[in-house]
Amino acid sequence: MAFNYEYYLRMDKMPHMWCPGCGIGIVVKAMLRAIDKMGWSKDDVAVVSGIGCTSRTPGYVDFNTLHTTHGRALTFATGLKLARPDKHVIVISGDGDAAAIGGNHFLHACRRNIDLTLIVVNNYIYGMTGGQASPTTPFGARASTAPYGAVDSPLDISRVAIAAGASYVARGTVAQGFMLEKFIYNGFKHKGFAVIEAMSTCPIQYGRRNKLSDPVQLLKWVKEHGVPAKKAEKMSPEELEGKFITGELHNQERVEYTEEYELVRQRAQEAAGAR
Amino acid sequence: MAFNYEYYLRMDKMPHMWCPGCGIGIVVKAMLRAIDKMGWSKDDVAVVSGIGCTSRTPGYVDFNTLHTTHGRALTFATGLKLARPDKHVIVISGDGDAAAIGGNHFLHACRRNIDLTLIVVNNYIYGMTGGQASPTTPFGARASTAPYGAVDSPLDISRVAIAAGASYVARGTVAQGFMLEKFIYNGFKHKGFAVIEAMSTCPIQYGRRNKLSDPVQLLKWVKEHGVPAKKAEKMSPEELEGKFITGELHNQERVEYTEEYELVRQRAQEAAGAR
Amino acid sequence: MAETATAEKVAKKKEKPAPRIEVIDEFCKGCNICVDICPTNVLEMKPDPTRWVGAVVVVTRPEACTRCMLCEIHCPDFAIKVY
Amino acid sequence: MAETATAEKVAKKKEKPAPRIEVIDEFCKGCNICVDICPTNVLEMKPDPTRWVGAVVVVTRPEACTRCMLCEIHCPDFAIKVY
Amino acid sequence: MDKKIQLWEGNHLVAEAAIRAGCRFFAGYPITPSSEVAEYMAWKLPQVGGTFIQMEDEIASMGAIIGASLAGVKSMTATSGPGFSLKQENLGFACIAEIPVVILNVMRGGPSTGLPTHPSQMDVMQARWGTHGDHWIIAIAPAYMDEIFRGTVRAFNLAEKYRVPVIILLDEILGHMHEGYEIPDDFEIIDRAKPDVPPEEYFPYDDSKGDVPPLAPFFTGYRYNVTGLNHDKSGFPTTNPELIQRDMERQRRKLYANLDDILWYDEYKLDDAEIGLVAFGSMGRSAQVAVDLAREQGIKAGLFRPITLWPFPEEKVQQLAEQVDTILVPEMNLGQLILEVERCVHGKANVEGVNKVGGLPIEPPEILEAIKARI
Amino acid sequence: MDKKIQLWEGNHLVAEAAIRAGCRFFAGYPITPSSEVAEYMAWKLPQVGGTFIQMEDEIASMGAIIGASLAGVKSMTATSGPGFSLKQENLGFACIAEIPVVILNVMRGGPSTGLPTHPSQMDVMQARWGTHGDHWIIAIAPAYMDEIFRGTVRAFNLAEKYRVPVIILLDEILGHMHEGYEIPDDFEIIDRAKPDVPPEEYFPYDDSKGDVPPLAPFFTGYRYNVTGLNHDKSGFPTTNPELIQRDMERQRRKLYANLDDILWYDEYKLDDAEIGLVAFGSMGRSAQVAVDLAREQGIKAGLFRPITLWPFPEEKVQQLAEQVDTILVPEMNLGQLILEVERCVHGKANVEGVNKVGGLPIEPPEILEAIKARI
Amino acid sequence: MDRYELRFGGVGGQGVILAGTILAEAAVIYDGLYAVQSPTYTAQVRGGATKVDVIIGKTPIIYPRATAIDFFLALAQRSYDVFHHQLKEGGLLLVDSTLVSRVDEDRYRVYRVPITDLAEREIGRVVVVNTISLGLTVAMTKVVSRKAIEQAVMARAPRGTEEMNMKALQLGFAKAEEMGFAPEETKAEEAV
Amino acid sequence: MDRYELRFGGVGGQGVILAGTILAEAAVIYDGLYAVQSPTYTAQVRGGATKVDVIIGKTPIIYPRATAIDFFLALAQRSYDVFHHQLKEGGLLLVDSTLVSRVDEDRYRVYRVPITDLAEREIGRVVVVNTISLGLTVAMTKVVSRKAIEQAVMARAPRGTEEMNMKALQLGFAKAEEMGFAPEETKAEEAV
C-alpha cells in the first residue's frame, strides 16, 4: 500500500529541484521507507549532506537537516554523532562529494567505524555543477571536463570502503528500489559505519553527453551494468570490466567508535579518581 | 662492497636530524640504492615530500628536491610529473602525511595510476609533532593524543592502495633493508603508481610511550609483526590480528595516466585539425 | 485445515479493494519511468505542453494493476501512489 | 674444467682483501643497531660522553666480518661502511 | 602559600579554561605550537564526560566542532597557521549558519610551513579575512595568564551569546610559556539562548525578536534546516536579494551594535601620554616594559593594548590619535594590525610600525629605540 | 566585417588568454561560476600540447600547478570562493617558495556556499590576506573584455617576472557574460629569468643580483631544494633570524619597489571631478555609467578604477582624496575595498560605501542616487 | 537605439540561450555592433525557467547587465512569470501563444504568435522554434539587420539543416510583417 | 633581584626542562614569587641541544622572554655552544666539567662542577644530575629559598626516590658552599 512519504517530506518545498528522471529521488524514497521501518522518531534523526544535487536532500526531508560544505558532510556528522551517540545520523552524498573532495573523510569514517550511515548516490558525474567528470566516471566516458573521454579509471567506492574498514557495505541501483531500501535498512540496523552505494542516474549531465539522455534508457543501462555478487564470483575480470558488483558486499562486527570512546571515558574517570 | 651514499647525499647537510635509531634513514638508504640500480641521472630525479620527520628527506638527498605542505606531496608531484612525464618523480611521506591529512590525494593518485613512486615511512605515529596518534597507530597503543590508548583501528595503507587502484603495492620493514631496496626498485621499474609501505620505527615518539624505546628492541618488534604474504595466506584472521603482511602485495599492468593523456593530446589535435 | 487456510487467503484478497493509483500532477515531471516499469501497462504518457517536459502521466488501465508497487517505488518525484 | 673453475673461485676469494669497516664517527648516533645486527659480533659500543647518546660504535673484531652488509644496510645514520 | 596556584603552560590554560567554560567537545589535528591543547583535551575531556577526537585533518576538525555545537555541545578546536588556513572554508560555514564555536590559533612564523617552532603575530589579518565572502567574526588576543583564562571563557561566552565563531589568537611565546596562575572562580558562563516557542513557531534565523535568534540544539524536537547557502529565516536556501541583504546586515549588526559588550582592551599610562603604542599579545607585554623604560628616560609613552582585535576598537584608537602625534605599532610581522590603526586614525596621528620577523620577539629595548627615534 | 571578432564568454576569454600567454598546464576542480574555464582548458590545452587535469579537490589543484610551474611550465587554476578558501594553504607555499602561478577566482556570493550562481565582490580582502603568515601577492580585477584578455596575459607576465602568485578576480557577471572581442596580437610575453650561472653557483633565493632571483626549472641540471619553511638563499631551511628577516623583506620589496610596473588602473573624467568614485570589476562599469548620468545632471563626478587591487594604488587614491571631498566606493559586498581606501586617504576625504549583497549588482542609477545624496 | 535590451525566456532544453548567442553574434560579427549576452545560471531545476539577456548597441556596452528591457520573448508561461518584471512598461512582449496564456496586457505591448504550432505545421520540426523566434525578433525590433541574422543562423546551423533554418527565419520575418512591423529598410551597411 | 633570569641547557633526554619546571614551581608555589618558564621547542634532532629559561621576580614578569641571562647551567658542550650568547657579560656560568670543557673564561664567571661524576659517585644514579644542579643553582643564586626548592623537588620526585633526591639536593647546596657561596640567610619567609 502506498507509503506515506508526505509524513517525512517538507511538503512546502515540493516539488523538488531534481531533473525529470533523475535517480536521486528514488534513493531518497528508499531512505525514507527504511527510516520508517526502523520506527525512529523524526526528532531523533539527522540527515547531513555536502554540496551537489544529491546533497539537496536535507532541504526536502523533515528531520534535523544539515547541508554542509562540499565534501565535508561526514565531518559535521561525526561531530553530531559524538555529541549525541544515542541519535541516528545519516549522511547522503554525491559521488563527487563523497569520493572526490570528500575522499579523505570517507576513508577515515570507514577506519573509525563510527556508527553513521553513508548513502552515496553515485551518478558518475558532477550533476550540480554541470557535468564535469567525477572519480566514478567510467573510463572513456564523456564529461564537460573530459571532452575526449575520461582518462582515469573510476574509483570503486564500495571496495575502498571495505579496505578502509567500513563494517557494512552494500551496493544497489536505482533500478531496484526495493533492494536499495533493504540495504539502507540493514545499514541502519548495523552498529558501525555503514556505506550504501546507490548506483544512480543523471540523465541531464551524464546521460546527454553519453547517448543516454532518456531516463528510462539510462535506468536500464544501470540495471544491466550491475552484477549481483554471487554471479560476479563466477565471472572473469574481463567479463566484469565496466560492470559493478551489487549486493551486500561486506558485513562485519567490529569495534565501533562511540562505544569504544565510552570505554575511554570510563578509563579516564577511573584514572582521575585514582589520582 | 660499501655503497657510495655520499654521491647521492648533500654531505654539507649531514649528519641528518633524525633521532638515534630512527628507521627513516634505513628507508632513505634503500631508496638511494634503488635509484642507483636504475642508473638514473640525478638531474632526472625529483624527490618530493610533505611535512614530518620523514618528509625532511629532500633536504639530504642530491636531486631536484621539493618539501611541500603537510599531506600534499602527491599533488605537487602530480604537477611535476605531468609537466615532465619523462622524468622520475619519487614521493616520500610519513604515515600521517600520506594517510591522515594526505589521504585523499593518496586515494586519487592510486586511482589515476599515475607513474609516480610513493614511499610511505609508516612509524604509526606523528614523529615530528611529538607523538600524536596517527591513522596507523595500533589499536590500544599510547600516543600523546591517545593517553588512554588509541580508540580507532589502524588503516591498512597497502590494502587501501590496492582497492583504490595502485598498480604496484609492496610492504617491507626497516628490519629488512635488502627487501625494502628490492621493493623500491621494482616500484621504480613499474609503469604506474607504485606504493611501497616501509614499516619503520620511531623510538622516541612511539617507542617511549609504548615500552619500546630501545631502537634495537623496536626494530625486532617490527620484524616480528611482519608476516610474509605467503605465510599469511595460511593464517587465520585472529592470528593475523595486529600483524601486517609483507611482500609484493599487488603488481598489475594497468592504463597509466600520463600515457593515456598523451593519447588525449593526439585525439585533441586530430579533432582540432579536422575542424 | 489446509483448505481453510487457502479459503481465508482468498477471502482476504477479495476483501482488499481494487487498486487505486493516484498521480500527483504537480510533482510529475513526465520522465516516463513509471510507464516503462509497469509490468501490466497501467500507465500512459499524455502530452501536456504546460508541464515540465511537455507530458504528464495518466492512469489508463487501473484494472490491470497488480499492486506490484514498482511504479511507486521508482518514481523519482514522489508523484505516484498506489493504494 | 670443473677443477679449474673452483681453483679460480678460490683464487678470486683470496684476491679480495680482508673486509675493512669504516665508522664515520660524526654520523654515528650510537643506536646500537649495527652491533645487534652483526651476526659475527664484529662491532661494539664504546661509551663516549661527548657523543649523541653517550656512546659510539667501534670495530673490535674486523677479522670476523663476513661482509654480509647487514650493518651497513641498517645503520640509519649512514655511519658505517663495509669495504 | 596557596597550593591552588600552579605553573600553567599557556596552551594548557586555554584548554582548562575551555573546560571550565563548559566546552565538552574538542576536535583537532596536531600542529606545532598548538598541539599541547589537543593533548590536554585528550587527557582531560573524557574525565569530565566530554569527547576528544583527533580528526584526519584540520578541515575535518572544523566540521566536527560545528556538528557537535549544533547538537548543543560547546566545542572548540586548536591549530596554527597552516591548519588555520585549512579551516577557513568551514569557518565561513559557521559564520553564515551562525553556529557558536571557538578556534584557537597559536601563531608561528609563516607563510606556509614557515617557522613552526617560533612565534609570530602574522595571522591577524587572516583571522578577519581568511574565508571567502562577507563575514564577521570575533578575535581575541590575550597577553597574560589571567587574560588567557578569562579570554577563553569569554570566547565561549561571546560565541554562545552572539552565535558567532570566536578566534583566540595566541603566539608561540604565550602558548608555550609556563607561568604561575591560580584559576579563579569568579567568572560568568553564558549559554546560548534556547527557543521559548514551540517547534512550529521556531525559525532559527528569525530577526523579529533581536539580532541573535535562539538556537535550538538538534535532536530536541526542533526540526529545522541548516545550510551554507544564503537562507531565509527558516534556514532554507533563498535567492531573494532583499532577504539576503537583510540577513547579512543583521549578521554584521549583531556584533557591531554590541561593541560595548564585545570590545576588551587595556590601557597603560595613557592618561598623559605624548607618544602612543598599540600592541597586542606577547608584544603588548614587551611594549608595556618599553613604556616604563621610556618613562624612566622622561619620555611620556603610553600603551593601548587591544585584547579584542576584531572587531577592532576603532574609537579608542581614534581617541588616541587625537591625543598623541605618533602611534607606534610593534608587531611580530611586517605590518598587519598597523593597517587597521592607520585606517582608524584618519590622518590624525603619524603611524609607524616596529616590526620583526624571523622568530625572535621584539624586545623592550628595541621598542624603546623606536620610541626615541620618533621624539 | 572582420571574422576574427567573436562572441567571448569572460571565463573562456581568460582561458584563451592564458593559453596565448604560454600557459600549458591547468589543474582545477569544478565550481560555479568558474567551471567554464576548466572546461575550455580541458578541450583546448591538449590541442596545443598542454595538459589539463581535474584534481580531486582545490587543494590538490593548487599543489599541482605549483609542481608543474616548478618544472618550468606556466600554470594556472580557476575557482570561486569555497575553492579559493581551500587553496589558501598552498597559495602561501607559492608565496614563500616564490613559484609563479596564476589563480583565477570568479567571485560569487558568500560566505560559505552562499549564492553560487550570483555575482559578488566579496573576496577582495581574502585575496590579500587569505593565507596565514606575512606574504605578498598581486591581484588583478579586470572589468572589460580587453582587460580580461590583457589582464590575464599580464597576470602570467607578472607571475613570471616577479616569481609571485598572481590572482585574477572576476565576478560572476564578468565570468559569464558574452561580449564581442577580437583577440589582439600586440601583447608582450614575459618568461621567468633562467639562471646564467652554472649549477654549482646557482642559488634559487640569491638576492645579490636583484630582488627576483632567476628560477631554474626542475630537471635541467640545477639540483636545488624548495621548501615551505623559511630558508636561506640556497633554499634550505634556516632558523637564522637575520636571514629570514632579510628574505621576507626582499619578498615584499620585489613588489613594492616595482609599483610603477605593477600598478594598473583607469581614470574616467577625474580631471575636474568634485566627487570621486572608486570601483572595480563589473561595478567599475556601473560606476562609469553613473559618472555619465551624474554629469548629465551637472554633477562633476569622476571614477578611479583600480585594476591592480593588490598592491593597492595607494598614492593615486591619496591624490584623489586631495582633490575631492567625498569618495564613494560602490562594491558588491558590505564594505571591503573601502577599508583600504579609508586607510589611504588619511582623513583627507570623506569615504563612504555604496554596498549591495544578495546577488544583484548595483545599477548605475543606484550609484547616481548615492552621489546625489552626498552633494 | 544606442542600447537595446532583449530577453529570451523559456524552459531548460528549449535552446533560448543559443538563440541569444546567435542574436549577439549577428550583432557583433556580422553587423559590427556591440553586444553583450548573459545567460542565467542557476543550479536550480533543469526543465525549469531559463533566460538569456542580450544588450545591443552602436557604442560599447559599458554596464553589462539588463536594466530596462525593451523586448521580451517568452516561450513558456513559467518563464514569463519569473522573468517579465524587468521588461519596461510599454515594452514589446512576444509570446508563444501555444504555451503562454496569462500576461499583463496593460503593461506591455503584447504580440502572440503560436510559434511552436507554426514550427510543427509549417516546417515540420519543433526545433526551429528558436529560429522562427529570431526571425520574429529581428523583424519586430530591427536590432540587427536581416542579413546579419541570416549569416549568424547559417553559421550555427548543423550541417543539413541550413535550408530548414532559413525557411524558419523567413517565416519569422513574414509573421512579423503580418503583425504590422515594417519590412527592413536597407540600412544594414550604415548600422555600424 | 627584581627579575632574575636563568637558563639550563643540556641535550634531549637529560631532563633539564623538568629541572626548569621544578625551579619555577619552587618560586611560584612555595615561595610565592612570580616566575615564567619557557622551554625551547624545536622540531630538530632529538638528542640535540635543548634548553629552558626561567625568569623569577618579586613582581609580575611582564616581558616573558629572557633578555639578559644572569645564570646559565650547561650540562653539555653542544648546549653551551648554541645557547650561551644571551648570558650577560660577567654572568654566572655553571658547567658540568665532565661534559663541558671549552667555555669563554673571560666573559663569564665560570664554575666547574663534575656533576655527572658526583651523581654517579656520591649518589650512585646519573638521574639525579638535575637535582644536584638545582641544589647548586639555588645555593649559588639564592633565587628561591632552599625550603622552596626542597618542597618542589619532593613534590615531583617519583615515589621511592624522595630520599635520594633530597640527598642530591643537599649535595648541590654543599658543593656551592664549597665554592664559596654563602649559606642561605633565613629570609625565605620575607622573600614573598
Ligand SMILES: Cc1ncc(C[n+]2csc(CCOP(=O)(O)OP(=O)(O)O)c2C)c(N)n1
Ligand atoms: C569547495 C567546493 N568546491 C567545489 C564546489 C562546486 N561543486 C558543487 S557540487 C559539486 C559536485 C557535485 O557532484 P556530486 O557530488 O557527484 O553530486 P551530484 O550533483 O552529482 O549529486 C561541485 C564540484 C563547491 N561547492 N565547493
Ligand SMILES: Cc1ncc(C[n+]2csc(CCOP(=O)(O)OP(=O)(O)O)c2C)c(N)n1
Ligand atoms: C596543515 C598542517 N597541519 C599540521 C601540521 C603539523 N604536522 C607536521 S608533521 C605532522 C605529522 C607527522 O607525522 P608523519 O606524517 O607520520 O611523519 P613522521 O614525522 O612520523 O615521519 C604534523 C601533524 C602541518 N605542518 N601542517
Ligand code: SF4
Ligand atoms: S543534474 Fe543530474 S543529478 Fe542533478 S538533478 Fe539533474 S539529473 Fe539529477
Ligand code: SF4
Ligand atoms: S621523532 Fe621519531 S620519526 Fe622523528 S626523527 Fe625521531 S625517531 Fe625518527
Ligand code: SF4
Ligand atoms: S503498482 Fe505495479 S502494476 Fe500497478 S501501476 Fe504500478 S507498476 Fe503497474
Ligand code: SF4
Ligand atoms: S515516474 Fe513519476 S515523475 Fe516520472 S512520469 Fe511517472 S509519475 Fe511522472
Ligand code: SF4
Ligand atoms: S658486514 Fe656483516 S659481518 Fe661485517 S660487520 Fe657488518 S654486519 Fe658484521
Ligand code: SF4
Ligand atoms: S647503526 Fe649506525 S648510528 Fe647506530 S650505532 Fe651503528 S654506526 Fe652508529
Ligand SMILES: [Mg+2]
Ligand atoms: Mg554525482
Ligand SMILES: [Mg+2]
Ligand atoms: Mg609517522
